[in-house]
Amino acid sequence: MEIKEKLIEKILLFIALSSISILALIAFFIFGEGLPFIWKIGPHAFLLGERWVPSHGEFGILPMIVGSFWVTLGALLLGIPLGLACAIFLCEWTPPLAATFLRPAIQLLAAIPSVIYGFWGLVVLVPLVRTYLGGPGLSILSGSVILGFMILPTIISISEDALRALPPYYKAGGLALGATHWQTIWRVLIPAARSGIVASIILGMGRAIGETMAMIMILGNAVKMPSSFLDSARTLTTNIGIEMGYASGSHRQALFATGVILFFIIMILNSSAIVLSRRRVE
Amino acid sequence: MNPNLKALLSFLTFLLFLSVAVGCQRSKAGITVAGSTSVEPFAELLAEEYMMKHPHSRIYVQGGGSTAGIEAVRSHAAHIGMSSRSLIGREKSLHAITIAKDAIAIIIHPQNPVQNLPLVKVRELYSGKIKNWKELGGKDHSIILVTREEGSGTREAFQRLVMGEEEIALEALVQDSNGAIRQVVAGDPNAVGYISLGLVNEKVKALNISGAEPSVINIERGRYHLVRPFLFIFNEEPAGEAKTFLDFVMGPEAQRLLSREGLVSILSKF
């Protein structure tokens, strides 16, 4: 009996370790393909090179880093105010009827596959941008708007949890001091839930940076450094997504190296979000 | 036996089974054809026809791109590679068989008044020297270039046949298939792209190049020059099922099918 129990514990430990070893495997295989390449051409040339012309042996991913940055920033500009507003709406001002619509709507937004978002952006948003604002329509602006809605559910659900986790006397105290409901929300509740809200924004950022299919469809994927919100751009993910199938030799290694950079960025974002939400729990 | 132990044992058996399945070489019936997305739609049609005739055969057609297809054949991940460009460098050790020839059409929106461009102008257009349709006899509007991604066989053929030493402008939008380029051009009155002639449809307009309309006749007579081969790539001499499929593809019936779809048959006299 004793031996069996010990054995089971060992097996469960083994299962648990193999679950996280997937992360190690991912890192191992992607780094194994990508790191030697970065080493070969030099991190400087790779990260700060402005030209991506694999057929000429030029592998600079700065345009993609910049592209990812702008698209993510645009998505956050839309997603943060909208997401926070929805979170406040759900925890503080919930007319029952509106909440019964909003909550399923947010769950749906989270459930809709990214290809559907991409397609909708392509058939509805892109022609609008092209007609009214000019340029090819396949642009950072269109991509940002779509991404902004895609990250909404992440921002809303985690900030809502953070707001709900606050002890009730925060709100009671604010109101008792004669502050209006809005002042209590703005000056007391939001600052108190700060770390959870920041964690939600970081996770939303992670989702925005990691999105691939919708962005391939909407961004236009030009490799030039974007100079306006109406320009086409390419992100780190779409660089991999659009060229992976076709690449071989050092071109393929370069795409894995792009994956290494993406992996790094995501890991930094994830771990800071995890640390922040841990702090909130304690 | 204790039921818990039994459950545990069956779980372990399952894991064992899984690892055996993983460790084993895959033993699947059928032929995998992988590679160029330009050849893919035609290969799908051929596979459909072939499977109609041989109901027990399985032909799996898979995109990925010319280079990936060639790599897949080399690493035995696929039986047949599809390529829309000639083999280069160490790839030449593989067997390449031309199954048809295809033209590259320069396409624009049907509302765009431009009809004809000399080859030189196409080069200037794609290198970014010409930036406005006005310079080519069109409306006063900036040009939206659309190109294929690095590694695409169509892009390599376009580079070789049109651009020569010139580089395709970096501001060009990049799409990863003929169909995607056609979609962008069909939706944007100021866009220009290049795709396989067989895939031109009524939503876009193919330009005449140096006065020659892109048509099967003009290609066969050598008047339209933007032509590249469609290849099937094999690791060694094709044998077995792959050979049967190849024979079917090279046969008159399949070749008729290909020319109906806008390709130039290898059986053509010219």
Place this chain on the structure above:
Amino acid sequence: MRSNRLRYVTQSVAKILIWIAALSTIAVMILILFQILREGLPILRLSFFTQSPKSMGREGGILTPIIGTVALTVVAIIVATPLGVGTAVFLREYTRESRISRVIRFGTDCLAGVPSIIFGLFGFVFFVIYLNMGWSILSGGLTLAAMILPTIICTTEEAIKAIPYSFREVSYSLGGTKWQTVTRAILPNALPGIFTGIILSVGRSIGETAAIILTAGSSLVMPTSLFSPIRTMAVHFYILAREGISMEMAYGTGAALILLVLFVNTIANGLLNRYIRHRS
């Protein structure tokens, strides 16, 4: 007095803005669904679900992509469930806050945030090339299993956490061993939670594209074994729409995809509300 009025004006303005934000979120969701369903629902006849696609998807139905979606999801669930439940049981019942549990938790949290294209790259080098499984149901399914593992671990943990401590005490006091406690007291009671995790993962598997296109391929041929390549509904939709093969079929596939995802999510949310939130 004036500043007092100002406070209430600010409050009203804020309220209005928040209303606008909430309403526009609902509006966008409705717009997206409306667009796809309006064009797509008329396509959804019975034959659309029972026929295989013909001439690259221009005609016929979506039978093979449906089979592809089901096959990949089943493989992913079969592989991920024992791993995920085992990990959750280990974390909750076999270890308290120790270094190893912190490492495992951090690992799963990180895994949850890894973008799908990275999973795709990994599945491509590891399953497709290194293990020589080719583009296949197995490669795609295993890649998906890695993606849904964090969801299953997390929901199972929540479900186990919600089980009152008294259940364990009763089991131990009756002389049950730890493993007996787990299999007879913990897991049966955590079952609805585990099931919710599985349904949520099904939802994610159905919508996934980037990782699958790199690992399971995009073949439209009816699969014959775990090693056959396959195209899922999401991939089929992507290819039809992006390459403009047939907008009609794309809308049809998109509508079917949305209905399926809605269905799965409604079940998941129903379960979630019933079993997890209430108990805790």
